Amino acid sequence: MKILSAPQTREADAQTISEEKIASEELMERAARAFVGWFENKFTPECPVCIFSGPGNNGGDGLAVARLLHQRLFDVQLYLVNDGGQTSPDFQLNLERLPHEVPPHDITSKDHLLAIPDKACVIDALFGTGLSRPVTGLYADVINWLNEYSPCTVAIDIPSGLYTDKQTPAEGAIVQAHHTVSFELPKLAFFLPQHEQYVGEWHTVPIGLSPAYLAEAKSNFQYVTQKEMQGLLKPRTKFSHKGTYGHALLLCGGYGKMGAAVLAARACLRGGVGLLTVQTPAIGYDVLQTAVPEAMLIPDNNRKHLSRLLESMEKYDAIGIGPGIGTERLTKTLLGQLLATTDLPLVIDADAINLIASSEKLKAQLPKGKVIFTPHPKEFERLVCKSNNEYERLEELREFCRVYQCYMVLKGSHSAIATPEGDIYFNTTGNAGMATGGTGDVLTGILTALVAQGYTLKEACLLGVYLHGLAGDLAKGTVGEIALIASDVIQHLPQAFQQLRRS
Numbered sequence: 446m447k448i449l450s451a452p453q454t455r456e457a458d459a460q461t462i463s464e465e466k467i468a469s470e471e472l473m474e475r476a477a478r479a480f481v482g483w484f485e486n487k488f489t490p491e492c493p494v495c496i497f498s499g500p501g502n503n504g505g506d507g508l509a510v511a512r513l514l515h516q517r518l519f520d521v522q523l524y525l526v527n528d529g530g531q532t533s534p535d536f537q538l539n540l541e542r543l544p545h546e547v548p549p550h551d552i553t554s555k556d557h558l559l560a561i562p563d564k565a566c567v568i569d570a571l572f573g574t575g576l577s578r579p580v581t582g583l584y585a586d587v588i589n590w591l592n593e594y595s596p597c598t599v600a601i602d603i604p605s606g607l608y609t610d611k612q613t614p615a616e617g618a619i620v621q622a623h624h625t626v627s628f629e630l631p632k633l634a635f636f637l638p639q640h641e642q643y644v645g646e647w648h649t650v651p652i653g654l655s656p657a658y659l660a661e662a663k664s665n666f667q668y669v670t671q672k673e674m675q676g677l678l679k680p681r682t683k684f685s686h687k688g689t690y691g692h693a694l695l696l697c698g699g700y701g702k703m704g705a706a707v708l709a710a711r712a713c714l715r716g717g718v719g720l721l722t723v724q725t726p727a728i729g730y731d732v733l734q735t736a737v738p739e740a741m742l743i744p745d746n747n748r749k750h751l752s753r754l755l756e757s758m759e760k761y762d763a764i765g766i767g768p769g770i771g772t773e774r775l776t777k778t779l780l781g782q783l784l785a786t787t788d789l790p791l792v793i794d795a796d797a798i799n800l801i802a803s804s805e806k807l808k809a810q811l812p813k814g815k816v817i818f819t820p821h822p823k824e825f826e827r828l829v830c831k832s833n834n835e836y837e838r839l840e841e842l843r844e845f846c847r848v849y850q851c852y853m854v855l856k857g858s859h860s861a862i863a864t865p866e867g868d869i870y871f872n873t874t875g876n877a878g879m880a881t882g883g884t885g886d887v888l889t890g891i892l893t894a895l896v897a898q899g900y901t902l903k904e905a906c907l908l909g910v911y912l913h914g915l916a917g918d919l920a921k922g923t924v925g926e927i928a929l930i931a932s933d934v935i936q937h938l939p940q941a942f943q944q945l946r947r948s
Protein backbone atom coordinates (compact mmCIF):
# COMPACT_ATOMS: atom_id res chain seq x y z
CA MET A 446 0.00 0.00 0.00
CA LYS A 447 1.33 3.42 -0.94
CA ILE A 448 2.52 5.97 1.58
CA LEU A 449 1.61 9.51 0.51
CA SER A 450 3.58 12.71 1.03
CA ALA A 451 1.94 15.73 2.69
CA PRO A 452 1.09 17.40 -0.68
CA GLN A 453 -0.30 14.10 -1.97
CA THR A 454 -2.51 13.81 1.12
CA ARG A 455 -3.97 17.20 0.30
CA GLU A 456 -4.49 16.15 -3.33
CA ALA A 457 -6.18 12.93 -2.20
CA ASP A 458 -8.55 14.92 0.04
CA ALA A 459 -9.30 17.35 -2.78
CA GLN A 460 -9.91 14.61 -5.36
CA THR A 461 -12.20 12.74 -2.95
CA ILE A 462 -14.21 15.88 -2.37
CA SER A 463 -14.56 16.62 -6.09
CA GLU A 464 -15.29 13.01 -7.17
CA GLU A 465 -17.92 12.51 -4.52
CA LYS A 466 -19.28 16.02 -5.01
CA ILE A 467 -19.25 16.65 -1.28
CA ALA A 468 -18.28 19.71 0.70
CA SER A 469 -14.87 19.62 2.42
CA GLU A 470 -16.66 19.87 5.78
CA GLU A 471 -18.27 16.49 5.02
CA LEU A 472 -14.90 14.83 4.63
CA MET A 473 -13.89 16.44 7.90
CA GLU A 474 -17.04 15.06 9.53
CA ARG A 475 -16.20 11.61 8.17
CA ALA A 476 -12.68 11.92 9.54
CA ALA A 477 -13.96 13.02 12.95
CA ARG A 478 -16.45 10.11 13.06
CA ALA A 479 -13.72 7.66 12.13
CA PHE A 480 -11.48 9.03 14.87
CA VAL A 481 -14.28 8.91 17.44
CA GLY A 482 -15.04 5.29 16.45
CA TRP A 483 -11.44 4.39 17.29
CA PHE A 484 -11.49 6.51 20.45
CA GLU A 485 -14.65 4.90 21.85
CA ASN A 486 -13.09 1.47 21.50
CA LYS A 487 -10.14 2.57 23.58
CA PHE A 488 -11.59 4.95 26.19
CA THR A 489 -14.86 5.06 28.13
CA PRO A 490 -16.79 8.23 29.09
CA GLU A 491 -15.36 7.97 32.63
CA CYS A 492 -12.16 9.33 31.12
CA PRO A 493 -12.21 13.15 30.94
CA VAL A 494 -11.09 14.47 27.56
CA CYS A 495 -9.06 17.64 26.93
CA ILE A 496 -8.86 18.67 23.28
CA PHE A 497 -6.26 21.15 22.04
CA SER A 498 -7.17 22.58 18.64
CA GLY A 499 -4.94 24.65 16.36
CA PRO A 500 -6.07 27.13 13.68
CA GLY A 501 -6.28 24.87 10.60
CA ASN A 502 -8.25 21.83 9.54
CA ASN A 503 -6.51 19.61 12.07
CA GLY A 504 -7.93 22.01 14.66
CA GLY A 505 -11.27 21.71 12.81
CA ASP A 506 -11.10 17.93 13.30
CA GLY A 507 -10.58 18.61 17.01
CA LEU A 508 -13.73 20.74 17.14
CA ALA A 509 -15.82 18.12 15.34
CA VAL A 510 -14.42 15.43 17.64
CA ALA A 511 -15.31 17.59 20.68
CA ARG A 512 -18.94 17.78 19.50
CA LEU A 513 -19.18 14.06 18.72
CA LEU A 514 -17.55 12.93 21.98
CA HIS A 515 -19.87 15.24 23.92
CA GLN A 516 -22.84 13.58 22.17
CA ARG A 517 -21.43 10.25 23.31
CA LEU A 518 -21.43 11.46 26.92
CA PHE A 519 -17.73 12.17 27.32
CA ASP A 520 -16.79 15.07 29.58
CA VAL A 521 -14.98 17.34 27.09
CA GLN A 522 -12.82 20.40 27.75
CA LEU A 523 -11.89 22.26 24.59
CA TYR A 524 -8.90 24.61 24.23
CA LEU A 525 -8.32 26.74 21.15
CA VAL A 526 -4.68 27.65 20.76
CA ASN A 527 -4.06 30.61 18.51
CA ASP A 528 -1.26 33.15 18.32
CA GLY A 529 -3.32 35.53 16.22
CA GLY A 530 -3.25 33.66 12.89
CA GLN A 531 -6.22 33.09 10.54
CA THR A 532 -8.45 30.09 11.10
CA SER A 533 -9.61 27.84 8.25
CA PRO A 534 -13.24 27.93 6.96
CA ASP A 535 -13.96 24.37 8.15
CA PHE A 536 -12.51 25.24 11.55
CA GLN A 537 -14.87 28.19 11.69
CA LEU A 538 -17.87 26.07 10.66
CA ASN A 539 -17.19 23.46 13.33
CA LEU A 540 -16.68 26.18 15.90
CA GLU A 541 -20.22 27.38 15.16
CA ARG A 542 -21.55 23.83 15.45
CA LEU A 543 -20.25 23.37 18.99
CA PRO A 544 -22.98 22.71 21.56
CA HIS A 545 -23.09 25.33 24.31
CA GLU A 546 -22.16 22.66 26.90
CA VAL A 547 -18.69 22.58 25.30
CA PRO A 548 -17.51 26.19 25.58
CA PRO A 549 -14.12 26.74 23.94
CA HIS A 550 -11.35 28.17 26.11
CA ASP A 551 -8.93 30.45 24.27
CA ILE A 552 -5.24 29.89 24.85
CA THR A 553 -3.38 32.93 23.59
CA SER A 554 -0.63 32.79 26.18
CA LYS A 555 0.91 29.94 28.10
CA ASP A 556 -0.45 31.52 31.31
CA HIS A 557 -3.91 30.37 30.16
CA LEU A 558 -3.01 26.69 30.48
CA LEU A 559 -4.95 24.87 33.20
CA ALA A 560 -3.95 21.68 35.02
CA ILE A 561 -5.00 18.50 33.25
CA PRO A 562 -6.97 16.01 35.40
CA ASP A 563 -4.96 12.92 36.44
CA LYS A 564 -6.89 10.35 34.46
CA ALA A 565 -7.64 12.54 31.46
CA CYS A 566 -6.87 11.86 27.85
CA VAL A 567 -5.48 14.75 25.81
CA ILE A 568 -6.40 14.93 22.14
CA ASP A 569 -3.79 16.72 20.08
CA ALA A 570 -5.42 18.58 17.18
CA LEU A 571 -2.96 21.46 16.90
CA PHE A 572 -1.42 20.76 13.49
CA GLY A 573 -1.69 17.99 10.93
CA THR A 574 -0.29 17.58 7.46
CA GLY A 575 -0.57 21.32 6.77
CA LEU A 576 2.39 22.11 9.01
CA SER A 577 4.45 24.61 7.04
CA ARG A 578 7.34 25.41 9.38
CA PRO A 579 8.87 24.24 12.65
CA VAL A 580 6.66 24.91 15.66
CA THR A 581 7.95 27.68 17.94
CA GLY A 582 6.48 30.40 20.19
CA LEU A 583 3.09 29.89 21.85
CA TYR A 584 2.40 26.60 20.08
CA ALA A 585 5.77 25.22 21.20
CA ASP A 586 5.02 26.31 24.78
CA VAL A 587 1.73 24.41 24.66
CA ILE A 588 3.39 21.32 23.15
CA ASN A 589 6.21 21.31 25.72
CA TRP A 590 3.67 21.73 28.51
CA LEU A 591 1.56 18.85 27.17
CA ASN A 592 4.64 16.66 26.86
CA GLU A 593 5.36 17.33 30.52
CA TYR A 594 1.88 17.08 32.03
CA SER A 595 -0.42 15.05 29.78
CA PRO A 596 -1.02 11.59 31.29
CA CYS A 597 -2.07 10.22 27.90
CA THR A 598 -2.01 11.95 24.51
CA VAL A 599 -3.78 10.84 21.36
CA ALA A 600 -2.75 12.70 18.21
CA ILE A 601 -5.23 13.28 15.41
CA ASP A 602 -3.65 12.37 12.05
CA ILE A 603 -0.02 13.06 13.10
CA PRO A 604 1.67 14.35 16.27
CA SER A 605 1.61 18.13 15.98
CA GLY A 606 4.94 19.59 14.94
CA LEU A 607 6.21 16.40 13.29
CA TYR A 608 6.88 16.76 9.56
CA THR A 609 4.99 14.17 7.54
CA ASP A 610 7.72 13.10 5.14
CA LYS A 611 10.93 14.93 5.85
CA GLN A 612 13.28 15.76 8.68
CA THR A 613 11.72 18.08 11.28
CA PRO A 614 14.15 20.94 11.98
CA ALA A 615 15.77 20.64 15.41
CA GLU A 616 14.23 23.86 16.70
CA GLY A 617 10.63 22.63 16.17
CA ALA A 618 8.60 21.38 19.16
CA ILE A 619 6.80 18.04 18.58
CA VAL A 620 3.97 16.43 20.54
CA GLN A 621 4.94 13.15 22.21
CA ALA A 622 1.82 11.09 21.60
CA HIS A 623 1.00 7.73 23.15
CA HIS A 624 -1.26 6.95 20.20
CA THR A 625 -1.51 8.46 16.75
CA VAL A 626 -4.68 7.91 14.75
CA SER A 627 -3.94 8.64 11.11
CA PHE A 628 -6.55 9.10 8.39
CA GLU A 629 -6.66 6.32 5.80
CA LEU A 630 -2.90 5.68 5.55
CA PRO A 631 0.13 5.90 7.82
CA LYS A 632 2.65 8.69 7.19
CA LEU A 633 6.26 8.05 6.22
CA ALA A 634 7.41 9.56 9.53
CA PHE A 635 5.72 6.73 11.48
CA PHE A 636 8.11 4.10 10.14
CA LEU A 637 11.30 5.73 11.39
CA PRO A 638 12.75 4.69 14.76
CA GLN A 639 13.84 8.29 15.44
CA HIS A 640 10.15 9.21 15.82
CA GLU A 641 9.15 6.50 18.29
CA GLN A 642 8.80 8.94 21.19
CA TYR A 643 6.48 11.21 19.15
CA VAL A 644 4.26 8.75 17.31
CA GLY A 645 3.75 6.13 20.04
CA GLU A 646 1.51 3.36 18.72
CA TRP A 647 0.01 4.27 15.38
CA HIS A 648 -3.34 3.26 13.98
CA THR A 649 -5.20 4.07 10.77
CA VAL A 650 -8.91 4.69 10.32
CA PRO A 651 -10.55 4.66 6.88
CA ILE A 652 -12.19 7.85 5.63
CA GLY A 653 -12.96 6.70 2.10
CA LEU A 654 -10.22 8.55 0.20
CA SER A 655 -10.53 8.33 -3.58
CA PRO A 656 -9.48 4.82 -4.73
CA ALA A 657 -8.65 6.32 -8.14
CA TYR A 658 -6.23 8.78 -6.57
CA LEU A 659 -4.61 6.07 -4.45
CA ALA A 660 -4.23 3.80 -7.49
CA GLU A 661 -2.61 6.49 -9.62
CA ALA A 662 -0.45 8.31 -7.06
CA LYS A 663 3.27 7.84 -7.56
CA SER A 664 5.21 7.00 -4.44
CA ASN A 665 8.57 5.36 -3.81
CA PHE A 666 7.39 4.41 -0.35
CA GLN A 667 4.94 1.66 0.46
CA TYR A 668 4.00 -0.46 3.43
CA VAL A 669 3.27 -4.14 3.31
CA THR A 670 -0.25 -5.40 3.95
CA GLN A 671 -1.46 -8.90 4.76
CA LYS A 672 -3.66 -8.95 1.67
CA GLU A 673 -0.77 -8.20 -0.66
CA MET A 674 1.38 -10.86 0.98
CA GLN A 675 -1.38 -13.42 0.77
CA GLY A 676 -1.44 -12.85 -2.98
CA LEU A 677 2.26 -13.72 -3.24
CA LEU A 678 2.10 -17.07 -1.46
CA LYS A 679 2.33 -19.96 -3.94
CA PRO A 680 0.29 -23.07 -3.24
CA ARG A 681 1.85 -26.56 -3.32
CA THR A 682 0.59 -28.70 -6.17
CA LYS A 683 -0.57 -32.29 -5.83
CA PHE A 684 2.07 -33.96 -8.01
CA SER A 685 4.96 -31.81 -6.86
CA HIS A 686 8.03 -33.36 -5.24
CA LYS A 687 11.04 -32.12 -3.33
CA GLY A 688 12.73 -31.15 -6.58
CA THR A 689 9.89 -28.75 -7.30
CA TYR A 690 10.76 -26.59 -4.30
CA GLY A 691 14.39 -25.91 -4.95
CA HIS A 692 17.71 -26.85 -3.43
CA ALA A 693 19.23 -24.25 -1.12
CA LEU A 694 22.86 -24.04 -0.09
CA LEU A 695 23.71 -22.29 3.17
CA LEU A 696 27.28 -21.31 3.92
CA CYS A 697 27.29 -20.57 7.59
CA GLY A 698 28.70 -21.33 11.01
CA GLY A 699 32.12 -20.99 12.57
CA TYR A 700 33.94 -21.82 15.75
CA GLY A 701 31.70 -20.74 18.66
CA LYS A 702 28.92 -19.78 16.24
CA MET A 703 27.45 -23.05 15.05
CA GLY A 704 24.14 -21.96 16.57
CA ALA A 705 23.78 -19.40 13.78
CA ALA A 706 24.06 -22.22 11.22
CA VAL A 707 21.53 -24.36 13.06
CA LEU A 708 19.03 -21.50 13.23
CA ALA A 709 19.44 -20.55 9.57
CA ALA A 710 19.18 -24.19 8.49
CA ARG A 711 16.06 -24.92 10.54
CA ALA A 712 14.39 -21.74 9.32
CA CYS A 713 15.30 -22.56 5.72
CA LEU A 714 13.59 -25.95 6.02
CA ARG A 715 10.54 -24.41 7.69
CA GLY A 716 10.55 -21.86 4.86
CA GLY A 717 9.44 -24.65 2.57
CA VAL A 718 12.61 -25.47 0.63
CA GLY A 719 12.69 -28.87 -1.13
CA LEU A 720 16.27 -29.72 -0.26
CA LEU A 721 18.88 -28.07 1.90
CA THR A 722 22.64 -28.50 1.94
CA VAL A 723 24.72 -26.71 4.52
CA GLN A 724 28.44 -26.11 4.21
CA THR A 725 30.04 -25.46 7.58
CA PRO A 726 33.56 -25.62 8.99
CA ALA A 727 34.47 -29.24 9.87
CA ILE A 728 33.82 -28.57 13.54
CA GLY A 729 30.12 -28.20 12.75
CA TYR A 730 29.63 -31.67 11.34
CA ASP A 731 28.20 -33.45 14.39
CA VAL A 732 26.32 -30.35 15.53
CA LEU A 733 24.43 -29.88 12.28
CA GLN A 734 23.82 -33.54 11.58
CA THR A 735 22.32 -33.94 15.04
CA ALA A 736 20.40 -30.70 15.34
CA VAL A 737 19.06 -30.58 11.78
CA PRO A 738 18.75 -34.15 10.46
CA GLU A 739 16.71 -32.99 7.45
CA ALA A 740 19.68 -31.06 6.05
CA MET A 741 22.62 -32.51 4.10
CA LEU A 742 26.01 -31.38 5.28
CA ILE A 743 29.29 -30.69 3.50
CA PRO A 744 32.11 -30.12 5.98
CA ASP A 745 34.76 -27.62 4.95
CA ASN A 746 38.39 -28.71 4.93
CA ASN A 747 39.08 -26.12 7.56
CA ARG A 748 38.11 -27.00 11.11
CA LYS A 749 37.00 -23.60 12.37
CA HIS A 750 36.24 -21.38 9.38
CA LEU A 751 34.78 -21.63 5.92
CA SER A 752 37.63 -21.65 3.44
CA ARG A 753 36.88 -23.56 0.27
CA LEU A 754 34.26 -22.96 -2.36
CA LEU A 755 32.49 -26.07 -3.60
CA GLU A 756 33.71 -27.11 -7.02
CA SER A 757 30.26 -27.41 -8.49
CA MET A 758 27.24 -25.35 -7.61
CA GLU A 759 25.08 -26.57 -10.46
CA LYS A 760 22.51 -28.38 -8.40
CA TYR A 761 21.65 -25.43 -6.19
CA ASP A 762 18.99 -22.79 -6.79
CA ALA A 763 19.97 -20.21 -4.17
CA ILE A 764 22.80 -19.57 -1.74
CA GLY A 765 22.59 -17.99 1.69
CA ILE A 766 25.87 -16.89 3.23
CA GLY A 767 26.90 -15.12 6.39
CA PRO A 768 25.44 -16.27 9.71
CA GLY A 769 28.27 -17.11 12.09
CA ILE A 770 31.04 -17.25 9.46
CA GLY A 771 33.45 -14.73 11.01
CA THR A 772 35.81 -12.49 9.07
CA GLU A 773 38.93 -14.67 8.60
CA ARG A 774 41.06 -13.99 5.52
CA LEU A 775 40.31 -17.48 4.18
CA THR A 776 36.60 -16.83 4.37
CA LYS A 777 37.01 -13.49 2.63
CA THR A 778 38.81 -15.24 -0.24
CA LEU A 779 35.99 -17.77 -0.50
CA LEU A 780 33.43 -14.97 -0.61
CA GLY A 781 35.38 -13.19 -3.37
CA GLN A 782 35.47 -16.40 -5.43
CA LEU A 783 31.76 -16.91 -4.88
CA LEU A 784 30.88 -13.37 -6.03
CA ALA A 785 33.14 -13.65 -9.05
CA THR A 786 31.93 -17.03 -10.27
CA THR A 787 28.35 -17.74 -9.30
CA ASP A 788 25.27 -16.78 -11.24
CA LEU A 789 22.96 -18.06 -8.50
CA PRO A 790 20.89 -15.65 -6.40
CA LEU A 791 22.58 -14.82 -3.11
CA VAL A 792 21.28 -13.88 0.32
CA ILE A 793 24.13 -12.08 2.05
CA ASP A 794 23.98 -11.51 5.80
CA ALA A 795 26.02 -10.81 8.93
CA ASP A 796 29.81 -11.31 8.57
CA ALA A 797 29.47 -11.75 4.81
CA ILE A 798 28.17 -8.16 4.80
CA ASN A 799 31.03 -7.05 7.03
CA LEU A 800 33.56 -8.68 4.70
CA ILE A 801 32.10 -6.96 1.64
CA ALA A 802 31.94 -3.69 3.57
CA SER A 803 35.68 -3.94 4.21
CA SER A 804 36.64 -4.35 0.56
CA GLU A 805 35.95 -2.16 -2.47
CA LYS A 806 37.14 -5.08 -4.60
CA LEU A 807 34.39 -7.34 -3.24
CA LYS A 808 31.82 -4.60 -3.74
CA ALA A 809 32.87 -4.27 -7.36
CA GLN A 810 32.37 -8.00 -7.84
CA LEU A 811 28.74 -7.99 -6.70
CA PRO A 812 26.64 -9.62 -9.42
CA LYS A 813 23.86 -7.30 -10.61
CA GLY A 814 20.25 -8.22 -9.90
CA LYS A 815 21.22 -11.33 -7.94
CA VAL A 816 21.83 -10.21 -4.38
CA ILE A 817 19.72 -9.63 -1.28
CA PHE A 818 21.59 -7.96 1.59
CA THR A 819 20.07 -8.20 5.07
CA PRO A 820 21.99 -5.74 7.27
CA HIS A 821 20.96 -4.48 10.68
CA PRO A 822 21.63 -0.73 11.08
CA LYS A 823 25.24 -1.20 12.24
CA GLU A 824 26.06 -3.48 9.30
CA PHE A 825 24.32 -1.00 7.00
CA GLU A 826 26.58 1.74 8.33
CA ARG A 827 29.65 -0.38 7.55
CA LEU A 828 28.45 -1.43 4.10
CA VAL A 829 26.93 1.84 2.92
CA CYS A 830 27.73 4.80 5.18
CA LYS A 831 26.76 6.72 8.29
CA SER A 832 23.81 9.05 7.94
CA ASN A 833 22.85 12.20 9.82
CA ASN A 834 19.22 11.17 10.15
CA GLU A 835 16.91 8.39 9.07
CA TYR A 836 15.54 10.20 6.00
CA GLU A 837 19.10 10.53 4.78
CA ARG A 838 19.58 6.85 5.54
CA LEU A 839 16.60 5.94 3.36
CA GLU A 840 18.12 7.93 0.51
CA GLU A 841 21.51 6.20 0.98
CA LEU A 842 19.70 2.87 1.00
CA ARG A 843 17.94 3.63 -2.29
CA GLU A 844 21.11 4.90 -3.89
CA PHE A 845 23.14 1.83 -2.89
CA CYS A 846 20.50 -0.53 -4.28
CA ARG A 847 20.35 1.49 -7.48
CA VAL A 848 24.13 1.55 -7.99
CA TYR A 849 24.68 -2.13 -7.18
CA GLN A 850 21.33 -3.25 -8.64
CA CYS A 851 20.65 -5.25 -5.48
CA TYR A 852 17.86 -5.72 -2.96
CA MET A 853 18.31 -4.85 0.66
CA VAL A 854 16.41 -5.55 3.85
CA LEU A 855 17.45 -2.90 6.36
CA LYS A 856 16.33 -4.68 9.51
CA GLY A 857 14.56 -3.02 12.40
CA SER A 858 11.16 -2.54 13.94
CA HIS A 859 9.71 -1.75 10.50
CA SER A 860 12.32 -3.40 8.30
CA ALA A 861 12.79 -1.42 5.07
CA ILE A 862 13.00 -3.45 1.88
CA ALA A 863 14.69 -1.59 -0.96
CA THR A 864 14.70 -2.56 -4.64
CA PRO A 865 17.07 -1.65 -7.50
CA GLU A 866 14.23 0.45 -8.98
CA GLY A 867 14.34 2.81 -6.00
CA ASP A 868 11.25 1.62 -4.14
CA ILE A 869 11.13 1.09 -0.40
CA TYR A 870 8.59 -1.14 1.33
CA PHE A 871 8.16 -1.05 5.10
CA ASN A 872 7.24 -4.25 6.89
CA THR A 873 4.35 -4.19 9.33
CA THR A 874 4.82 -7.40 11.34
CA GLY A 875 7.23 -8.19 14.17
CA ASN A 876 7.75 -6.98 17.70
CA ALA A 877 10.43 -6.00 20.19
CA GLY A 878 10.61 -9.59 21.46
CA MET A 879 12.54 -10.26 18.25
CA ALA A 880 15.36 -7.99 19.42
CA THR A 881 17.38 -11.01 20.51
CA GLY A 882 20.40 -12.84 19.07
CA GLY A 883 19.73 -15.21 16.20
CA THR A 884 16.50 -13.81 14.78
CA GLY A 885 18.48 -12.36 11.87
CA ASP A 886 19.93 -15.82 11.12
CA VAL A 887 16.36 -17.11 10.99
CA LEU A 888 15.50 -14.45 8.40
CA THR A 889 18.47 -15.50 6.23
CA GLY A 890 17.20 -19.07 6.26
CA ILE A 891 13.67 -18.05 5.30
CA LEU A 892 14.79 -15.76 2.47
CA THR A 893 17.14 -18.39 1.04
CA ALA A 894 14.31 -20.95 1.13
CA LEU A 895 11.92 -18.64 -0.73
CA VAL A 896 14.45 -17.69 -3.40
CA ALA A 897 15.32 -21.39 -3.91
CA GLN A 898 11.61 -22.10 -4.40
CA GLY A 899 11.49 -19.71 -7.33
CA TYR A 900 10.10 -16.56 -5.76
CA THR A 901 11.66 -13.47 -7.33
CA LEU A 902 14.13 -11.65 -5.09
CA LYS A 903 11.59 -8.90 -4.48
CA GLU A 904 8.80 -11.36 -3.64
CA ALA A 905 11.14 -13.30 -1.36
CA CYS A 906 12.13 -10.13 0.53
CA LEU A 907 8.55 -8.93 0.99
CA LEU A 908 7.05 -12.30 1.87
CA GLY A 909 10.02 -13.54 3.91
CA VAL A 910 10.28 -10.43 6.06
CA TYR A 911 6.51 -10.40 6.56
CA LEU A 912 6.35 -14.09 7.56
CA HIS A 913 9.39 -13.74 9.84
CA GLY A 914 7.66 -10.90 11.69
CA LEU A 915 4.33 -12.71 11.73
CA ALA A 916 6.00 -15.79 13.22
CA GLY A 917 7.53 -13.45 15.81
CA ASP A 918 4.09 -12.03 16.58
CA LEU A 919 2.61 -15.52 16.97
CA ALA A 920 5.55 -16.47 19.20
CA LYS A 921 4.84 -13.38 21.30
CA GLY A 922 1.32 -14.72 21.74
CA THR A 923 2.64 -17.85 23.42
CA VAL A 924 5.85 -16.80 25.19
CA GLY A 925 5.49 -13.01 25.44
CA GLU A 926 8.12 -10.51 24.32
CA ILE A 927 10.70 -10.70 27.07
CA ALA A 928 11.43 -14.42 26.98
CA LEU A 929 11.13 -14.78 23.22
CA ILE A 930 14.15 -16.41 21.53
CA ALA A 931 15.02 -16.99 17.88
CA SER A 932 13.98 -20.67 18.02
CA ASP A 933 10.47 -19.54 18.99
CA VAL A 934 10.27 -17.63 15.70
CA ILE A 935 11.16 -20.82 13.77
CA GLN A 936 8.66 -22.83 15.79
CA HIS A 937 5.87 -20.43 14.84
CA LEU A 938 6.69 -20.25 11.15
CA PRO A 939 4.28 -23.09 10.30
CA GLN A 940 1.44 -21.15 11.95
CA ALA A 941 2.50 -17.98 10.14
CA PHE A 942 2.24 -19.74 6.76
CA GLN A 943 -1.12 -21.20 7.75
CA GLN A 944 -2.47 -17.90 8.98
CA LEU A 945 -1.44 -16.14 5.78
CA ARG A 946 -2.94 -18.91 3.68
CA ARG A 947 -6.25 -18.76 5.57
CA SER A 948 -6.53 -14.97 5.81
Ligand SMILES: NC(=O)C1=CN([C@@H]2O[C@H](COP(=O)(O)OP(=O)(O)OC[C@H]3O[C@@H](n4cnc5c(N)ncnc54)[C@H](OP(=O)(O)O)[C@@H]3O)[C@@H](O)[C@H]2O)[C@@H](O)CC1
Nearest residue numbers: 458473476501502503572573574575576577578579580602
Ligand atom coordinates in the same frame (compact mmCIF):
# COMPACT_ATOMS: atom_id res chain seq x y z
N1 LIG B 1 -8.40 18.80 3.68
C1 LIG B 1 -9.44 18.08 4.09
O1 LIG B 1 -10.47 18.11 3.50
C2 LIG B 1 -9.32 17.26 5.30
C3 LIG B 1 -8.32 17.51 6.22
N2 LIG B 1 -8.27 16.88 7.38
C4 LIG B 1 -7.45 17.34 8.47
O2 LIG B 1 -6.80 18.55 8.12
C5 LIG B 1 -5.41 18.47 8.39
C6 LIG B 1 -4.70 19.35 7.45
O3 LIG B 1 -5.25 20.60 7.64
P1 LIG B 1 -4.62 21.94 7.08
O4 LIG B 1 -4.15 21.71 5.70
O5 LIG B 1 -5.57 23.02 7.32
O6 LIG B 1 -3.35 22.08 7.97
P2 LIG B 1 -3.09 22.06 9.55
O7 LIG B 1 -2.20 20.91 9.78
O8 LIG B 1 -4.31 22.15 10.34
O9 LIG B 1 -2.19 23.37 9.74
C7 LIG B 1 -2.43 24.53 8.97
C8 LIG B 1 -2.63 25.70 9.86
O10 LIG B 1 -1.57 25.79 10.78
C9 LIG B 1 -0.78 26.94 10.51
N3 LIG B 1 0.59 26.57 10.67
C10 LIG B 1 1.27 25.66 9.97
N4 LIG B 1 2.48 25.46 10.49
C11 LIG B 1 2.55 26.27 11.56
C12 LIG B 1 3.54 26.53 12.51
N5 LIG B 1 4.70 25.89 12.49
N6 LIG B 1 3.31 27.43 13.47
C13 LIG B 1 2.13 28.09 13.51
N7 LIG B 1 1.14 27.88 12.62
C14 LIG B 1 1.36 26.99 11.67
C15 LIG B 1 -1.17 27.39 9.16
O11 LIG B 1 -0.97 28.76 9.10
P3 LIG B 1 -0.17 29.44 7.89
O12 LIG B 1 0.94 28.49 7.49
O13 LIG B 1 -1.17 29.60 6.82
O14 LIG B 1 0.34 30.69 8.48
C16 LIG B 1 -2.63 26.98 9.11
O15 LIG B 1 -3.42 27.88 9.82
C17 LIG B 1 -5.09 17.00 8.26
O16 LIG B 1 -3.94 16.66 8.97
C18 LIG B 1 -6.34 16.39 8.84
O17 LIG B 1 -6.25 16.40 10.26
C19 LIG B 1 -9.30 15.89 7.70
O18 LIG B 1 -10.35 16.59 8.31
C20 LIG B 1 -9.82 15.18 6.46
C21 LIG B 1 -10.32 16.17 5.49
Ligand SMILES: Nc1ncnc2c1ncn2[C@@H]1O[C@H](COP(=O)(O)OP(=O)(O)O)[C@@H](O)[C@H]1O
Nearest residue numbers: 821856857858875876877880882883884885886
Ligand atom coordinates in the same frame (compact mmCIF):
# COMPACT_ATOMS: atom_id res chain seq x y z
N1 LIG C 1 11.84 -3.97 17.91
C1 LIG C 1 11.70 -4.83 16.89
N2 LIG C 1 10.50 -4.95 16.27
C2 LIG C 1 10.35 -5.81 15.24
N3 LIG C 1 11.35 -6.60 14.75
C3 LIG C 1 12.54 -6.52 15.32
C4 LIG C 1 12.79 -5.65 16.42
N4 LIG C 1 14.08 -5.78 16.77
C5 LIG C 1 14.63 -6.70 15.94
N5 LIG C 1 13.70 -7.15 15.07
C6 LIG C 1 13.93 -8.11 13.98
O1 LIG C 1 14.79 -9.16 14.44
C7 LIG C 1 15.84 -9.42 13.51
C8 LIG C 1 17.20 -9.13 14.17
O2 LIG C 1 18.21 -9.36 13.26
P1 LIG C 1 19.76 -9.20 13.65
O3 LIG C 1 19.98 -7.91 14.34
O4 LIG C 1 20.56 -9.48 12.43
O5 LIG C 1 19.95 -10.36 14.71
P2 LIG C 1 21.08 -11.49 14.79
O6 LIG C 1 22.30 -10.95 14.11
O7 LIG C 1 21.30 -11.68 16.25
O8 LIG C 1 20.52 -12.70 14.13
C9 LIG C 1 15.54 -8.55 12.29
O9 LIG C 1 14.81 -9.26 11.34
C10 LIG C 1 14.69 -7.41 12.87
O10 LIG C 1 13.84 -6.85 11.93
Ligand SMILES: [K+]
Nearest residue numbers: 569572603605
Ligand atom coordinates in the same frame (compact mmCIF):
# COMPACT_ATOMS: atom_id res chain seq x y z
K1 LIG D 1 -2.24 16.58 15.39
